[in-house]
Amino acid sequence: MNHWKTIVEPFRIHSVEPVRMTTVDERDAALRTAGNNLFNLHAADVLIDLLTDSGTGAMSRDQWAALQHGDESYAGSPSWFVFLQAVQELFPFRHVIPTHQGRAAEKILFSVIGGPGKVIPNNTHFDTTRANVEATGAQAVDLVIPEGRDPSALHPFKGNMDIGALDAFLAAHAGSVPVVFVTITNNSGGGQPVSLANLHEVRAVCDRHGVPLFLDGCRFAENAWFIKLREPGQADRSIPDIVREIASLADGMTMSAKKDGLANIGGWLAMNDDGLAEACRNLLILTEGFPTYGGLAGRDLEAIAQGLREVVAEDYLRYRIRSTAYLGEALHAAGVPLVRPFGGHAVYLDARALLPHIPPLQYPGQALAVALYREGGIRGCEIGTVMFGLRPDGTETPGPMDLVRLAIPRRTYTQSHMDYVIEVVTYVAARAADLRGYRISQAPPALRHFTARFESL
Ligand code: F0G
Numbered sequence: 001m002n003h004w005k006t007i008v009e010p011f012r013i014h015s016v017e018p019v020r021m022t023t024v025d026e027r028d029a030a031l032r033t034a035g036n037n038l039f040n041l042h043a044a045d046v047l048i049d050l051l052t053d054s055g056t057g058a059m060s061r062d063q064w065a066a067l068q069h070g071d072e073s074y075a076g077s078p079s080w081f082v083f084l085q086a087v088q089e090l091f092p093f094r095h096v097i098p099t100h101q102g103r104a105a106e107k108i109l110f111s112v113i114g115g116p117g118k119v120i121p122n123n124t125h126f127d128t129t130r131a132n133v134e135a136t137g138a139q140a141v142d143l144v145i146p147e148g149r150d151p152s153a154l155h156p157f158k159g160n161m162d163i164g165a166l167d168a169f170l171a172a173h174a175g176s177v178p179v180v181f182v183t184i185t186n187n188s189g190g191g192q193p194v195s196l197a198n199l200h201e202v203r204a205v206c207d208r209h210g211v212p213l214f215l216d217g218c219r220f221a222e223n224a225w226f227i228k229l230r231e232p233g234q235a236d237r238s239i240p241d242i243v244r245e246i247a248s249l250a251d252g253m254t255m256s257a258k259k260d261g262l263a264n265i266g267g268w269l270a271m272n273d274d275g276l277a278e279a280c281r282n283l284l285i286l287t288e289g290f291p292t293y294g295g296l297a298g299r300d301l302e303a304i305a306q307g308l309r310e311v312v313a314e315d316y317l318r319y320r321i322r323s324t325a326y327l328g329e330a331l332h333a334a335g336v337p338l339v340r341p342f343g344g345h346a347v348y349l350d351a352r353a354l355l356p357h358i359p360p361l362q363y364p365g366q367a368l369a370v371a372l373y374r375e376g377g378i379r380g381c382e383i384g385t386v387m388f389g390l391r392p393d394g395t396e397t398p399g400p401m402d403l404v405r406l407a408i409p410r411r412t413y414t415q416s417h418m419d420y421v422i423e424v425v426t427y428v429a430a431r432a433a434d435l436r437g438y439r440i441s442q443a444p445p446a447l448r449h450f451t452a453r454f455e456s457l
Helices: 024-033 061-067 078-090 102-113 127-135 163-172 196-209 220-230 239-248 274-287 298-311 314-333 364-376 415-430
Strands: 095-099 119-122 139-142 180-183 213-216 252-256 267-271 346-350 381-383 403-407 438-442 453-456
Touching: 024 364, 061 298, 078 095, 078 239, 078 298, 095 102, 095 274, 102 127, 102 252, 102 267, 102 274, 119 163, 127 139, 163 196, 180 196, 196 213, 196 239, 220 239, 220 314, 267 274, 298 314, 314 346, 314 415, 364 381, 364 403, 364 415, 364 438
Parallel strands: 119 139, 119 180, 180 213, 213 252
Antiparallel strands: 095 267, 252 267, 346 403, 381 403, 438 453
């Protein structure tokens, strides 16, 4: 460490992708065509795309080189062994099952261990995790600490599991809980980390009740960096060492390599239990592929293996977490309400607080997300009443919060891109009183946020 304050991106640019400036008139036209749904835009009409950090990062020189090592043998490819070794270096589970992305791992696992009458607790289930649990007839339950549900509560590990609640839950549902999950970092709760101490406590509770513990490890490296920064006694440890301790507490994991695999596609399912692994591999063969490639090409396996070596580098993680905080701190200083502390991969704007004149059922998050695109070509993602407000019986209630997530792709945008985002968000926030709500003019019966059309009120 040194005393300089400027965040230096720990890379220089080797290959560039053009991004296109558009005018407000062009963006108005794009919004009309898209029915004011940012998922319907052509990405070429977006200047800074903060829709997701999933699969949108830049690969390194060494990852592009690794693609050339990709061996496409159907069975037993050398690229499989490179991948396996890189995964087990950090997560030494006995069985590793490659999948095309995280939700494929979820689908396979819950198909085997879920089903009617089962209940699966998590700090907070990500939406695909919840959907895959529920698709089997099982029930998904969120047991994050109370601070994790309050956008403005300051807590260093807001992703922690509520240990008392978990203990009581496992006692009340003895025999019906096939697994306890912990999501690191807790994406749906704002990208908030889970402490090592909390993971040890979860493990102890699981042991007491004889229930296995699995990780949703999508952002494991960011979580480990927060542990190093914030948890007493962890400052001098290496990131791989912290990750291996996290892994040692679990019986298995699901993973999307589109996040902390630094890859554009990929994932895996891992576990120690031989019988469970056999059942999962049988399903894998049905839908993903042979167990030495899963849903991936050999070249993807190589890119992920190299990504896993790069994502635990401290220069990278320092830059990554500082640059997210840079965006959050500047917006906070400008008086924009947001979820604090800032998570690892995203900054979440609190649209309900910024737009008190727009009631939740007129979608303040949608209004803010559309305004950021209209004014500055920035695409964020509503996480609020549009996403969570529709109940299975077709009625609507306000979502728990009305947020706009600005997710930051890895190694993709520079500090001047972020300065521009700060300028646009601050500009829109200053004119918040002029924004109007929306009504939904057309929507599918489920997962409406992806395809609904909106009309301005
Ligand atoms: N678990 C978590 C915590 C996630 O954030 C995601 C994806 C998944 C599982 C599923 O992984 O996309 O590879 O199938 N999150 C993305 C996002 C989509 O935008 O937050 P996947």
